Amino acid sequence: MTSLMVQGTTSDAGKSTLVTALCRWLKRQGVAVIPFKPQNMALNSAVTVDGGEIGRAQAVQAQAAGLVPHTDMNPILLKPNSDVGAQVIIHGRAVTCMDATAYHDYKRVAMQAVLESHRRLSATYQVVMVEGAGSPAEINLRANDIANMGFAEAVDCSVILIADIDKGGVFAHLVGTLELLSPSEQARVKGFVINRFRGDIALLQPGLDWLEARTGKPVLGVLPYLMDLHLEAEDAVDVRQAPKAESSLRVVVPVLPRISNHTDFDPLRLHPQVDLRFVGPGEAIPSADLIILPGSKSVRADLAWLREQGWDRAIQRHLRYGGKLLGICGGLQMLGESVADPLGLEGPAGVSHGLGLLPLHTELAAHKQLRNVRGRLCLGDVEVTGYEIHAGVTRVPETARAAVRLDDGRADGAVSDDDQVFGTYLHGLFEGADACAALLRWAGLASVERIDYHGLRERDIDRLADLIDRHLDTDRLRELCGL
Known part of the structure; x- marks a missing residue:
């Protein structure tokens, strides 16, 4: 050796x-x-x-x-x-x-x-x-x-x-x-x-x-x-992408102070029909077809910071004009009614009001959920694979429409009644060609080119x-x- x-x-x-x-x-x-x-x-x-x-x-x-x-x-x-x-x-x-x-x-x-x-x-x-x-x-x-x-x-x-x-x-x-x-x-x-x-x-x-x-x-x-x-970045956000046509789907990701697993968006950055833009501190959220709230290591603090930036108002305006909104992991938690941290795992103990766009409540727990998962995406009933890394336990009403039906029998996330807001715990959501195509069609892209992300890697x-x-x-x- x-x-x-x-x-x-x-x-x-x-x-x-x-x-x-x-x-x-x-x-x-x-x-x-x-x-x-x-x-x-x-x-x-x-x-x-x-x-x-x-x-x-x-x-x-x-x-x-x-x-x-x-x-x-x-x-x-x-x-x-x-x-x-x-x-x-x-x-x-x-x-x-x-x-x-x-x-x-x-x-x-x-x-x-x-x-x-x-x-x-x-x-x-x-x-x-x-x-x-x-x-x-x-x-x-x-x-x-x-x-x-x-x-x-x-x-x-x-x-x-x-x-x-x-x-x-x-x-x-x-x-x-x-x-x-x-x-x-x-x-x-x-x-x-x-x-x-x-x-x-x-x-x-x-x-x-x-x-x-x-x-x-x-x-x-x-x-x-x-x-x-x-190659997927170890930590720094990779903003490089080839020039995209004006007809590309416009996707915006707000860069939170403790953004995590932003490699979720690499398949979009590499997709020829997607114009992906990361928006940082002090920047206004531009007009877009889809806004994605990413994962976060400090959900309550990042949610407060998002509001300080005025991005919550920009998201509401985006929805009024018919745009789509997707939340992944911490982003899913922010979309709900509340995020509670009774043990003070991410800072002072307390409860934060969520954006109120999905009927769910999250409580942070000491035990972290770590799973590689497979299931069916509610959009087009296509296969989706991904992984979960989160400390939150999220309660969703049984009447809510699940974003993903997992093979282990669990329902993941939720979709709003008006079909504009989609939230999931699954990282790696865009890596599978079928799931990526279904999500891009939901976001407004009429004809989607299939990309083999794993083949590119x-x-x-x-x-x-x-x-x-x-x-x-x-x-x-x-x-x-x-x-």
Whole structure:
């Protein structure tokens, strides 16, 4: 067994992308490889086969490796619920909420969970492909580190350091990061990868030669910038989309302060007939065919913030003009009559008035619901698959029309009597071609082009693996993987 770790000079340097690419590249060679991220901080998560949750990026990496997501792939997940605090999820289960200072001390405990998962994976797989978090040069976080060099030292693994040239200052990033590491940590860095390069590689070569001479470390390769690459984002909202025709369906998603699982909207952003717009603080909600209220890690606080923005009035105006409104998870809860938090799970205990657009009441509970589900969408009676990640228990009158009839016999969500408002707990709602087409027709698109979203994701994972063969030192990579 070999563990190889990818660390980055900054957040968004390309760690997740490179690990995904290496997982698929190794799988193609018949290597039993599994992704692993000791600690992740993200509000985009996925439900695992063993009934827990992990970061969404690790679920994509699992797909690249030909595996189903498992909690051992991401033993520590932090889901921010304020500017200074987060829910702490260990082995897929929420155990507590902590502020940053308390968690810094708690990392000694968290490290035991990390090492436990790594031992299990190491006993089963030939290569454990590890992703770091942020940067190893964040010296204020070095004590008790479990996400970068602290983990690498604990399990004695080699490290590849990746930097994003598109941000600028790539040589300063690489040399500066290396300088801030201890001698033993510096020795673990076996080479550099430069990401998102565009231009003539010959113009970069003098810099590469200097870097190797300056550090004594090899440049393992330079990955090109792919304009149309799509991988589900670990946390940041991806707003990129190709130009859309004026006749496209106009879809607006308000970006809440604690928006979660916004990867729900990637299939829409990639759909050629959908013009998707994310609306942020201080922006007015524009004219649209469909408004979608997304998931939220702090529903009551985000609902209050939505009202402060005046977006509740914009939503009412949108409905008066015949527009459609869809709520997912936290968005579903906001559409109801009330959201109660008697235990103070998301802040001060209390009750918030909902938008009053669906006949339902939600109470937040300590036990989180985590399920992969399948059922029938009420719109067109088509199959829908998705996953539930929520702490709320929502009561819906039996007389209400369910949004989805699940295969386990439960009714999910509700649809308003006038057919304008649709609410569901199901994330991943738009990933299936049939369900996506039915929802777009409901929103006003007369003739819908079917899109194979999973096929698009597979295509881009394969494109990444192709880049490994074309642009990196594959002999050296095989050696680092113990092959």
